[in-house]
Amino acid sequence: MHPTIESVTERIRKRSEASRSSYLERIDGAVGSGPARSRVSCSNVAHAFAASGEDKPVLKAMQAPNIGIVTAYNDMLSAHQPLEKFPALIKFAAQSRGCSAQVAGGVPAMCDGVTQGQPGMELSLFSRDVIAQATAVALSHNTFDAALLLGVCDKIVPGLLIGALAFGHVPTILVPGGPMPSGLPNKEKARVRKAHAEGKASREDLLEAESQSYHSPGTCTFYGTANSNQMMMEVMGLHLPGSAFVNPNTTLRERLTLAAGERACEITAQGDAFTPLGRTVDEKAIVNAMVGLSATGGSTNHAIHLVAIARAAGIAIDWTDLDEISRATPLLTRIYPNGEADVNHFHEAGGMAFVIRELLDAGLLHPDIRTIHGGDLYAQAQDPFLDGERLDWKPAVEQSGDNAILRGAERPFAPEGGIRLLQGNLGRAIVKISAVEPEHRRIQAPARVFDSQDELLRAFRDGVLDGDFVAVIRGQGPHGNGMPELHKLTPTLQVLQDRGQRVALLTDGRMSGASGSVLAAIHVVPEAARDGLIGRLEAGDEVIIDAEMGRLDCAVDAETLRRREPRPLDLAANRAGIGRELFGAMRAQVSDAESGASILFVSE
Known part of the structure; x- marks a missing residue:
């Protein structure tokens, strides 16, 4: 072994x-x-x-x-x-x-x-x-x-x-x-999604592409x-x-x-x-x-x-x-x-x-x-x-049928696997790097702080997401709003990255099994709703995410962050509707992401 x-x-x-x-x-x-x-x-x-x-x-x-x-x-x-x-x-x-x-x-x-x-x-x-x-x-x-x-x-x-x-x-x-x-090639689906995010493809175009993909x-x-x-x-x-x-x-x-x-x-x-x-x-x-x-x-x-x-x-x-x-x-x-x-x-x-x-x-x-x-x-x-x-x-076949898709252990696509632990003064997080190009695996940039993915998307539509930045979306952990995936951010962040901006995502929520080419530090623990320091970040704070070195830090030291008044976290709108009112006890009792985000073992 x-x-x-x-x-x-x-x-x-x-x-x-x-x-x-x-x-x-x-x-x-x-x-x-x-x-x-x-x-x-x-x-x-x-x-x-x-x-x-x-x-x-x-x-x-x-x-x-x-x-x-x-x-x-x-x-x-x-x-x-x-x-x-x-x-x-x-x-x-x-x-x-x-x-x-x-x-x-x-x-x-x-x-x-x-x-x-x-x-x-x-x-x-x-x-x-x-x-x-x-x-x-x-x-x-x-x-x-x-x-x-x-x-x-x-x-x-x-x-x-x-x-x-x-x-x-x-x-x-x-x-x-x-x-x-197999349906519509994934690369073409992603192209249409990005075009729609920029307003260059209609809803009908997008629906047709999605329907050909999921068919x-x-x-x-x-x-x-x-x-x-x-x-x-x-x-x-x-x-x-x-x-x-x-x-x-x-x-x-x-x-x-x-x-x-x-x-x-x-x-x-x-x-x-x-x-x-x-x-x-x-x-x-x-x-x-x-x-x-x-x-x-x-x-x-x-x-x-x-x-x-x-x-x-x-x-x-x-x-x-x-x-x-x-x-x-x-x-x-x-x-x-x-x-x-x-x-x-x-x-x-x-x-x-x-x-x-x-x-x-x-x-x-x-x-x-x-x-x-x-x-x-x-x-x-x-x-x-x-x-x-x-x-x-x-x-099993002796040789891969397509070396662009599948390779043996002696000649892999990369010497290390696709998942990394990040840790530092903001806590611990997970990042998936297998789809992220090496030049995008490290960022040091000012934070832009949002309370939801919709808030970020509105800022994009308003044309105010210029320059390099780390998008901080807090309140998305299991104790906060149930830890939804934030996958609909992917096309927008990819558009910004394709324009030459250096961008990344930092969140106590999940991204997706389809995490893409933008650096995303996710599952942050402690989460904002449990007084994690991600909830005390302010716009302009320098954030460092380094997937190669496993680093997740803010240039503001942890003690200074702790002395800050936590930014108010208003989750009232996430408490009811579409059945969410029935899951209040789960949000209250759930363990953190690194412990499995579960209610099943909390009494042990």
């Missing part, structure tokens, strides 16, 4: 020793003999299979495993629309193995693409914990011997996984839906949070090998879904391949996820989500761990927004099988994790294919 990967893993293991031991003791104690429903009273279990039709005799006999399906299906979210057909396929697969399967419950699944820049985005981060709780409710019937989690997008996969980890004694497989086919069932094809989710499930061994980026509504995708149902029947406590989720998601699997995130230029959102996932398994990680791993990991991919290709092009060039094999051979991934398919992680470095009608797997 690479010495940094080894040392960070050992540090995490020691830090987590007490909490991990407590977690494992709890889940090991929940494992019983025989099917789970055999330990439930007759009246209770009769309720559980009353509507099960042809599966009722199998369920009543109390002999065969029963698979619980938790689904995030809705037909508004393009990535999740294909999931409508999955339960029927899974039930068929279970029956073919003498088992049964039931839809245990559904979870909400909002689309950040729809809510970007809208009030609903202030519910987005909190939806992850709601999904985790809904997953726990679904599995709380305690009649399932394995679980299949159907979900793809931003907060949904982390939420499903966090919820399922509360039932860590239950073997669990993540079942993705796959990306939509069919399946996940959005850029490498944002949704597709980063799928990458992480692969390197953690929670997918059948190569499941991540097979297009929906294809025979291969159907066969993979059937195979997931079949495999779930084989890994329960009643068989010889028992694979409880809580034993699969261990320190090594979490480190693998951090390595994958770094090597592929993945979403900054996982600097929050992965902390929460780890916590759910009794494992404590922080941004220092992620930073050290990223600095030891080469960047192997160029997928939009870190390049021009999309995930379909990446998959065709060799995809996840190639990435996993390269990282394993370089000693950067732990091979000896307990995967759901039964082999070690080298067995995950395979591509599924159809041999006639039969599903089979083949080894």
Whole structure:
């Protein structure tokens, strides 16, 4: 193993020793003999299979495993629309193995693409914990011997996984839906967005470009949070090998879904391949996820989500761990927004099988994790294919099919990964540099302070954003307004940078899985609403953001900043409307971003 990967893993293991031991003791104690429903009273279990039709005799006999399906299906979210057909396929697969399967419950699944820049985005981060709780409710019937989690997008996969980890004694497989086919090239989409921001393209032009980009069932094809989710499930061994980026509504995708149902029947406590989720998601699997995130230029959102996932398994990680791993990991991919290709092009060039094999051979991934398919992680470095009608797997390609998109570990795009920790007298923050050119990775410029992204956009329309500056947008943290993504700022800031201005973003909010070519120091902790010094910055203060050196400072010293009266933070308009009034308790109790921005573990 690479010495940094080894040392960070050992540090995490020691830090987590007490909490991990407590977690494992709890889940090991929940494992019983025989099917789970055999330990439930007759009246209770009769309720559980009353509507099960042809599966009722199998369920009543109390002999065969029963698979619980938790689904995030809705037909508004393009990535999740294909999931409508999955339960029927899974039930068929279970029956073919003498088992049964039931839809245990559904979870909400909002689309950040729809809510970007809208009030609903202030519910987005909190939806992850709601999904985790809904997953726990679904599995709380305690009649399932394995679980299949159907979900793809931003907060949904982390939420499903966090919820399922509360039932860590239950073997669990993540079942993705796959990306939509390639549409309008991402570079052209970005060009139209910038033109619209400058008033050079109409709303009709913009809508047409967006419609050609997001055009069919399946996940959005850029490498944002949704597709980063799928990458992480692969390197953690929670997918059948190569499941991540097979297009929906294809025979291969159907066969993979059937195979997931079949495999779930084989890994329960009643068989010889028992694979409880809580034993699969261990320190090594979490480190693998951090390595994958770094090597592929993945979403900054996982600097929050992965902390929460780890916590759910009794494992404590922080941004220092992620930073050290990223600095030891080469960047192997160029997928939009870190390049021009999309995930379909990446998959065709060799995809996840190639990435996993390269990282394993370089000693950067732990091979000896307990995967759901039964082999070690080298067995995950395979591509599924159809041999006639039969599903089979083949080894990863030896060479990348396109060196402009995907490279081996010996000749990477960059010697270090895509994510950095920043720290200094303003606190700690995350920055994604994989899409930022080296000449834009450091800035020292006066602050311009805004209370919302709309306020900055108005200043742009008014023509007053001249010169070099750091745009400070405060009050955007989880305790403030729920930590929305500020992605609609991207075209405007790119326009300013293209004009020759040196600009950057500094915020206690999130940017996006699609963070682009403008330097953005995000997730600042402490946040303004918790008296973080970002809330005491004033217009003209010199701010230094240096992604290479990991520096986040103000030329005004911290003690002087603390003596300042904090600039009033008026969040009254963010407290109600579009359901925000229902999330007040979450805003009040949520932990900070580096602790996972969660309400689920605050009482521990």
